[in-house]
Amino acid sequence: MPRQESNRDVIPPDSETPRAQLSSFAQADIEYHLHSQTNLAQHRRRGPLVIVRGDGAYVVDEAGRRYLECMSGLWCASLGFSNERLAAAAKRQIDALPYYHTFNHRSNDVVSKLAEAIVRVVPLKSARVFFANSGSEAIDSMVKFAWYFHTASGNPRKRKVLSREKAFHGSTVMGASLAGLPAMHASFGLPIEGIVRIDCPHFYRYGEIGESEAEYTDRLINNLQTVIDREGADTIAAFIAEPIMGAGGVIVPPVGYFERVQQVLRQHDILLLSDEIVCGFGRTGTWFGCQSFGFEPDMMACAKGLSSGYVPISCVVMSGDIASVIEVRSGLERGFGHGFTYSGHPVAAAVALEALTIYQEMELPAVARRLGARLHERLDGMRSHPMVGEIRGTGLIAGIELVADKAARRPFVSDEEVGAQVEQAMRARGLIIRNMGDVIALCPPYIISDAQIDEMVAGLETALNEVHNRQIANG
Secondary structure (H helix, E strand, O other): OOOOHHHHHOOOOOOOOOHHHOOHHHHHHHHHOOOOOOOHHHHHHHOOOOEEEEEOOEEEEOOOOEEEEOOHHHHOOOOOOOOHHHHHHHHHHHHHOOOOOOOOOOOOHHHHHHHHHHHHHOOOOOOEEEEEOOHHHHHHHHHHHHHHHHHHOOOOOOOEEEEEOOOOOOOOHHHHHHOOOHHHOOOOOOOOOOEEEEOOOOHHHHOOOOOOHHHHHHHHHHHHHHHHHHHOHHHEEEEEEOOOEOOOOOEOOOOOHHHHHHHHHHHOOOEEEEEOOOOOOOOOOOOOHHHHOOOOOOEEEEOHHHOOOOOOOEEEEEOHHHHHHHHHHHHHHOOOOOOOOOOOOHHHHHHHHHHHHHHHHOOHHHHHHHHHHHHHHHHHOOOOOOOEEEEEOOOOOEEEEEOOEOOOOEOOOHHHOHHHHHHHHHHOOOEEOEEEOOEEEEOOOOOOOHHHHHHHHHHHHHHHHHHHHHHHHOO
């Protein structure tokens, strides 16, 4: 079914949609729904894009317009939007056992199988799995476990967490505090105490004139050591990092960065926490992002691709060394004071188990590498575009940074909303991407075809040309 030409009536970012033109769904959304990560005042003027159906790598809006979903929704619908096996797994489990909890020695058969299946693919030794419901909950849990571990090990002063500029780790109080994005802090009174900010490892944006990538990495590591010395290693519990920084701009670290970071952390008994919420389950061409970048975390937080986004579920995977210390301490305290009503929810676990089974059947990392190679090969043709500063990514994920001056790497003035203009131009052509400011993100489902990758990149180039021509025309 071809996409309809009526896609070209998408509302520009600063336009107001007459209320009479909005559907009843859209009007109800504006009146009653408080949206996540949205300009709420602008939303009242523009109204929502209401999606009502999914079909493979496509989604369909209320007017019947089809869009190739180039972001897997929100980095998560890895198997597309109409996988019958995942739907059937949910139905079977609802019929058999729609809910049970995991408090006080209770469990269910499917969550036990899922824990075993996850342990069999993670790169942590003697791993154990804790289940939660969202990436934010997994991040919060992972930090709490780090505190618990250090207290149980006789180091209760180790409470601070090192987190990087431009990081995104969720929207809860702890997750937002860990974020290195000012919008996550403004008006909330965040971050909380104990969050220590360190450098964002983005050579293109923060490398100095004449500095090589290796020299830049040296500088980052020296700065990390300086921060540890300043704060006191005996007060620092953990360092948290996304292998590729997703919402911060699809930022890929310099070569050797994580190996060097890990060496420093081990010298000071600081845990390394890997936020695998975007990168986990194949996105970077290996099962987990830490494998792509050569480091061995003490704990990992996973979500999104765990169930292909079909139902809310997340987990923390910890090494056996961490788990054994926590287990002993909980015995002394006669209980482990952490958990959620829906931890290990059987329906979510059943869908996640089926997703993991499908991933293994399709040999997912190899699929992501092949599709990623095609994506980056096609994107390479746009490196000479006057608006393209950098194209980056690994596996089936990419970021395109837009700049006003290519030679000087000078960004656009934020008020111009150039990235938003490109997003709207692509949507008008039936292609949904995400812009984080003036970085365009691509993170398509693993079921995308070669032809759809070509269509996506061609649409991006056309949108860039349209916006660039508009910039020239407007002086």
